[in-house]
Amino acid sequence: MKITNLILETPYLSLDPVFYHEIDPTPLKNPTLVSFNPDAAEALGLDPLQCGSQEWESLLNGTLRLEGSRPYAMCYAGHQFGYYVPRLGDGRAINLGSINGWNLQLKGSGQTLYSRQGDGRAVLRSSIREYLMSEAIHALGIPTSRALALISSDENVAREKWEKGAIVLRLSFSWIRFGSFEYFFHTGRYKELKNLADFLLNESFPQFTAQEEPYRKMFGEIVKRTAHTIALWQSVGFNHGVMNTDNMSAAGLTIDYGPFAFMDTFESGYICNHTDTQGRYSYDNQPRIGYWNLERLAHALSPLIPEEKLKQELEQYKEYFTARLMERLREKLGLETAEENDSDLFRSLFTVMENGRIDMTPFFRTLSRYDKNREPLLALSLAPNQLNEWLDRYDSRLERTARSSEERHRKMLRVNPKYVLKNYILQEAIDAAETGHFSLVNDLLTLAQTPYDEHEAFERYAAPTPNRYKNMQLSCSS
Ligand code: AMP
Ligand code: MG
Numbered sequence: 001m002k003i004t005n006l007i008l009e010t011p012y013l014s015l016d017p018v019f020y021h022e023i024d025p026t027p028l029k030n031p032t033l034v035s036f037n038p039d040a041a042e043a044l045g046l047d048p049l050q051c052g053s054q055e056w057e058s059l060l061n062g063t064l065r066l067e068g069s070r071p072y073a074m075c076y077a078g079h080q081f082g083y084y085v086p087r088l089g090d091g092r093a094i095n096l097g098s099i100n101g102w103n104l105q106l107k108g109s110g111q112t113l114y115s116r117q118g119d120g121r122a123v124l125r126s127s128i129r130e131y132l133m134s135e136a137i138h139a140l141g142i143p144t145s146r147a148l149a150l151i152s153s154d155e156n157v158a159r160e161k162w163e164k165g166a167i168v169l170r171l172s173f174s175w176i177r178f179g180s181f182e183y184f185f186h187t188g189r190y191k192e193l194k195n196l197a198d199f200l201l202n203e204s205f206p207q208f209t210a211q212e213e214p215y216r217k218m219f220g221e222i223v224k225r226t227a228h229t230i231a232l233w234q235s236v237g238f239n240h241g242v243m244n245t246d247n248m249s250a251a252g253l254t255i256d257y258g259p260f261a262f263m264d265t266f267e268s269g270y271i272c273n274h275t276d277t278q279g280r281y282s283y284d285n286q287p288r289i290g291y292w293n294l295e296r297l298a299h300a301l302s303p304l305i306p307e308e309k310l311k312q313e314l315e316q317y318k319e320y321f322t323a324r325l326m327e328r329l330r331e332k333l334g335l336e337t338a339e340e341n342d343s344d345l346f347r348s349l350f351t352v353m354e355n356g357r358i359d360m361t362p363f364f365r366t367l368s369r370y371d372k373n374r375e376p377l378l379a380l381s382l383a384p385n386q387l388n389e390w391l392d393r394y395d396s397r398l399e400r401t402a403r404s405s406e407e408r409h410r411k412m413l414r415v416n417p418k419y420v421l422k423n424y425i426l427q428e429a430i431d432a433a434e435t436g437h438f439s440l441v442n443d444l445l446t447l448a449q450t451p452y453d454e455h456e457a458f459e460r461y462a463a464p465t466p467n468r469y470k471n472m473q474l475s476c477s478s
Contacts, residue, residue, distance in 0.1 A: 001045050003055040008068040008097030008104070011203075015195055020072040025062025025094050026110025026120065028153035028165045033057050034128070034438045035445060036149035037135060040171060044099055044148070060151045060167045062094070062109055069097045073112035077186060078179030078246025079296055081280055086186060088179060088246050089114025092122060095175065103175055104148070108167040121157045125430045126478030127166035128441055130257040132429070134170065136421045136448035137254050142232040143225065144254040145172035150441075152433065159477045164434065172253060174204045178297040179246035185300035197304055204251040215304045220313040223294055225252020227320035230290045235328040236420060237263035237360045239283045241273040242476065248293050259474035262420040264465035266353035266360045272423075274473040291317050331415045332364055333394070334408035336401045345393060352390045356381030359464035361420050368412035371405050380464065417451035418462045424469035425461050 012020060033056045038048035058064035062071070073090035080088075091114045096104040107130070108122030127150055137144040148169040155165035176196070184193040201209050201218055208214040208221070229252050233240065239261045240247075240254065247256040261272035268284040276282070281289060294317060298310040322343075329346045330338065353360055358381050366376050374391055378384040401408070421444060429440040447458055 001047055002050045003046060003059055004064070004066075006044065006046070006066045006099055008066050008099055010068065010070045010072070010095075010097045012074070012095070012103075012199070013070055013072060015199060016192060018075065018189070018192060019196070020074050020095075021089075021113035022070060022072045023094060023110075023112050024071055025106055025167075027061045027063050028108075028151070028155045028167065030154040031057045031061040031151045031167075032153065033060075034124075034150040034152050034166070034433060035131065035441050037131075037147060037445060039449060040135075040146050040148045043146075043171075044102060056149045057151055060106060060109075060149055060169050061153075062106065066096065071096055073114055074175060074180065075114060075183060076177050076179040076246055077183035078177065078244050079182070079293070080244040080246070081276070081278075084182070084186065085246075087114070087183065088116075091115040091118045092120040101173055102146075102171040103173070105170050105172070105175060106167050107170055108165060119157065121155070121165045122167065122478060123157050123159055123163035124152050124166040124433060125163060126258070127152075127168045128430050128433055129260075129426055130170070131168050132421055132426060132441070132444050132448050133257050133260060134254070135445060136451065137238070139449045139451050140232070140236055140417060140420075142236075142238075142254060143229050143252055145170050145175075145249075147171070160475070172249070172251075172255065174200070174249060174251035174253065175255075176200050176203070176250040177246050177255075178248040178250060178293055178300070179244075180250065181297060181300040182245060185303065190303045193300070194304055197301070200250055213305070213309075215301065216309050216313065219298065219301060219305065219310055220316065222250055222252060222297065223313050223317050224320045226290050226294060227287075227317050228252065228324045229254060230287050231321050231324035232328060233286060234283070234325055235332065236417070237266065237283070239263060239270060239272040239281070240286065241276070241281055241474070243281050243286065243289045243293065245293050245296050248290075248297075250297070258478055259476055261471075261474065262361070262422050264359055264422055264424075264470040265357045266350065266363075267471060268350065268354055270471055272471075272474060273476060275476045287321055290321075328415075332412065333367070334401075334403070334412045335397065336403050339397070339400075345397065348390055348393070352381070352383070352386045355386055356383035358382075358387075361417060361422075362462060362464050364416035365413075365418050365462065368416045369409055371409075414452050418454065419447045419451045419458070421448055422461075422465055422469075423472055423474065424465060427469075 033053040075089045111120035131147040131150045157165040205218045208217040241259040249255045259273040271279045271282045381387045
């Protein structure tokens with residue numbers, strides 16, 4: 001199918017107009033296609049070979065209106081850095097409608113009713129980051145929104161310096177946020193709150209619609225999905241950076257990529273967001289913040305379900321989180337079965353990684369080929385003695401498994417990525433794109449989508465991050 005044959009639906013517009021604002025995108029000057037993602041195009045039913053760059057450009061720039069599309073921005077609120085902000089909303093995102101369950105959204109396509117002081121734009125730098133990282137997170141098996149295509153332009157956008165305006169076309173099964181519920185709760189509109197809960201049930205939790213206590217079950221499932229998603233972030237060293245409740249998906253997805261980072265050297269208190277002076281959203285705080293955010297959601301849902309019942313669901317969070325993380329760590333270490341002391345083995349590994357300033361991605365990848373020869377692993381640590389002691393424990397643990405080393409290696413190589421898009425790697429693609437060279441963006445898309453494969457030409461991106469680029473902080477400006 002061609003882009004022009006797409007037919008969209010707009011179920012969100014069946015809700016009361018207080019939920020959204022219908023607004024057309026404002027086109028950018030001289031749009032240029034930077035990249036499109038054939039994999040996501042196929043998910044929409046498109047044939048990538050039938051999609052020309054001109055069509056992508058006009059779709060993203062808002063000059064091509066698809067059949068059935070009625071563009072709109074969504075209204076929401078949210079807790080930002082712990083403080084409630086009564087109205088946020090899509091200040092620079094415009095929804096086009098949905099197809100095959102995917103809701104299409106342009107980010108950076110101009111002002112809306114919810115733009116507040118903002119210009120409604122997104123710069124090329126942050127758009128490349130979101131475009132590539134959402135695909136990388138998807139390929140790692142972590143629930144997330146995705147990205148279909150990216151355009152740049154000749155439009156100047158003012159940030160710390162002048163930058164180029166860009167638009168990403170992103171896709172998600174849901175764009176409803178914890179903050180969407182908070183908006184209707186805190187304005188006392190309980191009828192709308194219930195309508196939103198019903199909408200979310202149909203959209204993301206249809207299995208509960210015909211059951212008893214559907215809202216309670218839905219909340220329980222949101223708790224579970226959120227815990228699982230964050231457990232997977234922790235397992236790969238992903239730091240989201242801005243876990244405000246308006247950036248928390250009510251379908252448990254990773255959304256709104258901003259100053260995120262894949263950790264370089266393992267550092268439990270790592271803070272990727274330069275604005276986060278207190279470390280509220282540091283790597284090791286993410287699980288706790290997930291819980292705090294769910295408490296805000298529970299409070300917002302309290303007119304629909306007694307808070308006591310919500311609390312019971314919420315109390316499962318820690319168990320969901322721990323079970324998912326332990327399961328993933330067992331896979332990452334190639335352990336076949338669970339043992340009582342596993343959590344201690346895992347905890348001590350994280351201490352060893354921190355003390356040895358170990359880059360976790362190459363470490364787990366090297367461990368995926370480990371068979372008695374410790375040299376390649378010890379070379380990754382500044383505290384090799386501690387690592388040696390940990391490997392003694394690991395060896396004796398492996399002795400109790402029936403699996404052959406070949407089988408263990410094969411399985412570990414499919415769960416420990418060789419490539420994650422660290423910030424310095426993304427920055428190289430951004431620097432090139434800012435001078436009009438987009439090929440690295442496209443190469444990184446391939447790396448992002450096949451993180452477990454070997455890519456000879458990009459071997460250097462699999463090595464520990466060069467010292468000068470380690471664990472940088474990023475500004476929120478985007
Ligand atoms: P974020 O931190 O990117 O999730 O943004 C927080 C809120 O600010 C959201 O409601 C955004 O839509 C809005 N926002 C961020 N940047 C802009 C911008 N340049 N123009 C308009 N709204 C923006
Ligand atoms: Mg946001």
